[in-house]
Amino acid sequence: MTISPIYTAQAQATGGRNGRATVEDSGLDLVLAAPNALGGDGKGSNPEQLFAAGYAACFIGAMQFATTQDASLAKVPTDVSVQASVGIGPHAEGGFGLTVDLAVTLPGLNAADAERVTEAGHKICPYSKAVRGNVEVTTQVV
Template structure:
């Protein structure tokens, strides 16, 4: 598979989970902190929060794009929400892994139509494609 990027960004982290992460263009500068549940003080954001925010936004955009490519799909309502819940924990074999639960709400559309749009979004979303086969992702629709 060949990818020709239309946009590239870069960020540099220092200090690991108790450090900082900054984009090279300076538009994002995040203080990082280990969650209390993982033995930290819970001060600052963590990589799982950043992944959840990015995945939710990207996936919603992918669903919108999908409806422009497949005219049989209903348009995504303006008040649509996507919640991505990212969990981290030890893997049975070694190291750590993540899982993702996505909740899609599209007021005014029936559940079957929302499911079609959600499925189409996963086919397009680069986050979904990047983790396919590596991360357990469940999607619920309303």
């Protein structure tokens, strides 16, 4: 696989799940805290929340891009939204694993068109590609 990045994000974390994360070129500076369900105080952001936000935003971009590559796809409406739910828990093979559920809202599109756009986005989204075969991802049009 050959990829020639046109942009590279750089983030730094200190302290693990109970620390701080900063993103170099954005001014983003987050307090990190493990969620209550993982024994933390939940008084900060956690990696699963950040992954969910990134995946949701990227998935919208992938659907939008897909429509520029395939004229038979319906255009993505401007009020599109994706609710990404990222779960973490023990993995059967040891350690931890993730689950992802993407709830896609495409107002104004009929169910068939919305499904086609969602499937096209899932095929090209770099987050979807990165986790394919490793993370259970479900998509639903709502």
